[in-house]
Amino acid sequence: MTVFQTGRYSKYIRPISILIDLTIITVLSFFIFKELVSNMLVFVLYQYIGWGLIAFSTHFYDVYRFTTPIEIAAKMLRQEILFLLVVIAFFPFSPQVIFSQTAIIIFIMLAILLVTIFKFSLFFYLKEYRIITGSNYRSAVIIGFTEEAIRLKNLFETRKDYGYRFLGYFSDKKSGENITGKLTDLKPFIIENEVDEIYCSLNEVSNKYLKDLIDFADENNKTIKFIPDTKEIFSKNLKIDYYDFFPVLSLKQTMLNEPAIQVLKRTFDVVFSILIIVFVLSWLGPILAILIKLESKGPVFFTQGRPGLGENEFVCYKFRSMRINKTTETEASKNDPRVTAIGRFMRKTSIDELPQFFNVLKGDMSVVGPRPHLWSQNKEYGNKVKKYMIRHCVKPGITGLAQVSGFRGEITIERDMINRIKFDVFYIENWSLILDLKIILQTVINIFKGDKKAY
Template sequence: MTTTHTGRYSKYIRPFSLLIDLFVLNILCLFFFRELNVNISYYIVYQFIGWVVVALSVKFYQIYRFTTPVEILSKIFKQCILFLLVVIAFFPFFKETIFSGKAIALFITVSFLAITASKFLLFYYLKRYRIVTGSNYRNAVIIGYSQESIRLKELFETRNDYGYRFLGYFSDKKNNESIKGKIADLESFVIENSVDEIYCSLNEISNEQLKELVDFADENNKTIKFIPDTKGIFSKNLKIDYYEVFPVLSLQKTILHEPIIKAFKRGFDIVFSLIVIVFLLSWLTPLLALLIKLESKGPIFFRQGRPGIDEKEFFCYKFRSMRINKTTEKEASKNDPRVTRIGKFIRKTSLDEMPQFINVLLGDMSVVGPRPHLWSQNRVYGNRIKKYMVRHYVKPGITGLAQVRGYRGEIETDEDMVNRIKYDVHYIENWSIILDLKIIVQTVINIFQGEEKAY
């Protein structure tokens, strides 16, 4: 018996697997290195960084429901060899430590036996869990009715452990009882039936239809994959996966979707926000609170619902810079009569945004990311500007690439929003820690230089 529930625990699997591996490594290093005079605190930090860097380079945690055991073993072998070199490299830097090849060999051997066992147990448990409970299934449709698409549909039905629920074909070239509708009917069907993945046979779709389909998938956070044929592949960022021997092409997601990168960015956000809260907000808040209260009645903080990651609402905090009014969904304009005198100063210097470091600490926002728009702006521009909804793939930020490029503040024309979205999407697709640091530094420079649209 299966349920219609579509579980969504997948995003926790890789972080959970990473935590298990780090726990095993930390426990075993305490045991095997206890007589080598190793500074355990330094070593554990070094080991964490080394393990994560190697895991990123060999894509150790990129294991999917269709990954084969041979691929998993290959990843484990690469991780083992490179991590061994990382461990060996630690000892020359600390003269007081005693180098022991035997201890290192035992540590690596036992660690990877335990990690291999835990990885395969988790992999097979999840497969069995899907079959028995019907949970964590993904709804899928196929565009095209060809031999390749029929084979893929049969694979979905025979390999329950893959966790796909096939909902139907869409085709303009065929017409039988297996076809749910024309390609033009696909978008409404996907939304109404909570389809997760769209598989597309390239020999049944035109270039224009493909472009529209990719835009639709971007705007609605759907996964699109391609069934290859003899036609030339002209797509943008494709990778190939194999379901047994069946090849499937998919658009690669941004690096910000990788659990390790998400964990790293979250760690950076926590550390950075704590520093700001402890060393800046701790004394700035009572000072600004006094000035705000002296000029106008009302609360110190302004709290407003904004769309966050996956367009889920969160409450964004600011120091109140306006008199109490009923037009909070209207963005500020130049010489806005609602803005108080102290409000003009804190808006000009961006101090009104500082309480958002609390949002960062709570996990609603990131230090760097697309700025959270008003709900009214989402309604106006969501369907008007291409790729507008892509900005909801990641957490909103206190500052962002669009802001340091001058596209902040009041939206006066559609072109202002188009440029903002262009930079937001570029940031999401080309993220790096260096880019984040550059944006933070430029934001600080802009605060001291002053910005024309900071009002």
């Protein structure tokens, strides 16, 4: 197989993956439950049906070359939890079996371990295989020469593990050395070069041409995908509703608007906060209190009104890291003379934020979310920075995606705030429990590594 040869075996990957998963379930069942289940054939068949229905409903096998490891981990978590319930449900309704909690735990743990190892091994093997051999790629062309089209082409070329080979731009609106041809040249080029995927900029073609292109793609077994030029709208989740037979697209609400998700996030916040307060603040708090009092006069805690959910004010708690001053509505800057020696250490490691876990228990804050800004920043940037006020539709967080992505600390230019808001909005629109855990883990890493913007 040469470097220019397209891998045509991708269609076999999913059936092989399903077969191996079912083989793992079968082998484990015979080893672990052979003394507990009288009719093993029925039990295994029951598991096949359960596993298949769960996988279909959770899109467990919808893993593509652009799927992220975090998404795979989330799929694994959903699949295994639901499958555990299915396995447990078999025993109460089957009088000829013996229920064993130990056997079920061993079975599920081994199944999770083996399926996870296989799934991630296959995923990363295929990525490395594409990079090293150049095989199993898909060739792609782009209709249009817009900013988004250029970004997509750059993505194809920088992310070799995605396995795409870009063959050219086609456009009637642009010309020059970057353009491979006009739209009239597209179809023969696709046939001659065996192009797999067509990416079409929505503002490049007419409805009539688009319909013709879709028919051409269907007839020639080509995949056609669309590049939205209104990224701010189409980057959100869309749902399709039918009014009789008339399709209507609308924007989905963020997951954080779902009542069940709000309960889940609140439960996590309460449990996590109690653990931090009991096992960290209970002994670290008194030590910091003594050091703060020894170095400078004033209270141990610094309290300040901040805008929270719905832009309603709440009292935010922190360990005092500055000498008493009258400029509390001004952010700390590098080498700020107001910051004490112990305060500099606390700010560098972010442990001055620990009292905010009491804010979380009170319900004013969440463990993860957009950081609460100063009122002065709200007034300055609220009407200047696009989507700034969206951050107030969720509770502010002790840590957030913007902070772990390098956008924390002093705002020196408007671009600093714009970048921060972009990450805050992305978090709100793409929330998941896995994302929260990833942000918390990165926060802990940053505490030990230190952050050059933490001062």
